[in-house]
Amino acid sequence: MxxxxxxxxxxxxxxxxxxxxxxxxxxxxxxxxxxxxxxxxxxxxxxxxxxxxxxxxxxxxxxxxxxxxxxxxxxxxxxxxxxxxxxxxxxxxxxxxxxxxxxxxxxxxDKKFKKKFYSLDHVVESDDDSTAHNFTQDEKMMSPDDILIQKEDKEELTKLIESLLSLDCLTPRQKDYIRLYYFESYTFEKIGQKYGITREAVRQGLNKAINMIKETVNV
Incomplete structure (x- = not known):
């Protein structure tokens, strides 16, 4: 037996x-x-x-x-x-x-996930691979167990970004940049159209917001 x-x-x-x-x-x-x-x-x-x-x-x-x-x-x-x-x-x-x-x-x-997904360095380089969804792998290439873990990871990433949006160091516009860029899949150009500024100005503004977050939370 x-x-x-x-x-x-x-x-x-x-x-x-x-x-x-x-x-x-x-x-x-x-x-x-x-x-x-x-x-x-x-x-x-x-x-x-x-x-x-x-x-x-x-x-x-x-x-x-x-x-x-x-x-x-x-x-x-x-x-x-x-x-x-x-x-x-x-x-x-x-x-x-x-x-x-x-x-x-x-x-x-959790530490491994944070090290992989909570890095903000590459966010402002281009419009590609910028959303919270795209930070994770293609589900077609993953096992069912990995998909479940990824869904939990996305929830953790969402909570993290929501907590960042509550920081007093950011202006309402900077928070909107982050919200649109991460959650609404807006490109720099589309955000620029909303605010009447250039794509490069949006990129620089988002970069400034990210740097302020790093200084505040020591990412």
Whole structure:
């Protein structure tokens, strides 16, 4: 008999049948994982529980950890203080480790995304590839999992730009430049027509706005 749950990414953990271990059903481990996520996740930061419960890989990872706890738990083991750990407490401990691992991996993914997509250096060079949509890859060339990640990335990018538009350092016109250029797919020429100025003046104005943002938020 071979029990298996998928972990985060391509990770797969397999548990071979053991005559002295009675595993629960896979559905039961998934249920335990969801309960552990709901109970412990928000201790790290608010909203983590809801985020993980929407992520099947995260749930599987915690379920794997709980199964591993059942595999490793020894009712006769005593620590240095001579106390024993119950299977319930050991399950909780392993679930917490899995949640912490998820946070670490999610943080690394977020940092990688920010480094790739939150750079403002190239924005003012040309009208090509300028919108928030075009900052991400062509969905026709991507796997379904990558498409889901990209959609989350677009939402994060949208939130970032919206936060930039709230900065006091920008004039209403500069904010409009950014809004039109990122979200409305306006070209420099089209923005210039709206304000009665040249394409180059728009480019320089947007460049000035970006530089002010960099100075303010230290991008």
């Amino acid at each position: 071979l029990l298996q749950l998928n972990g985060i990414g391509n990770q797969k953990i397999q548990y071979r049948d053991h005559s002295e271990i009675n595993f629960d059903s896979l559905d039961h481990y998934v249920t335990l994982a969801k309960k552990s996520i709901a109970k412990f996740s928000n201790q790290f930061y608010q909203g983590l529980s809801a985020k993980m419960l929407k992520d099947e890989d995260a749930i599987s990872s915690v379920a794997n950890a709980i199964m591993m706890a059942d595999w490793r738990w020894d009712e006769n083991y005593q620590n240095e203080k001579g106390t024993k750990k119950t299977r319930y407490s050991y399950r909780n401990q392993c679930a917490l480790w899995a949640i912490q691992t998820y946070i670490t991996k999610d943080h690394k993914k």
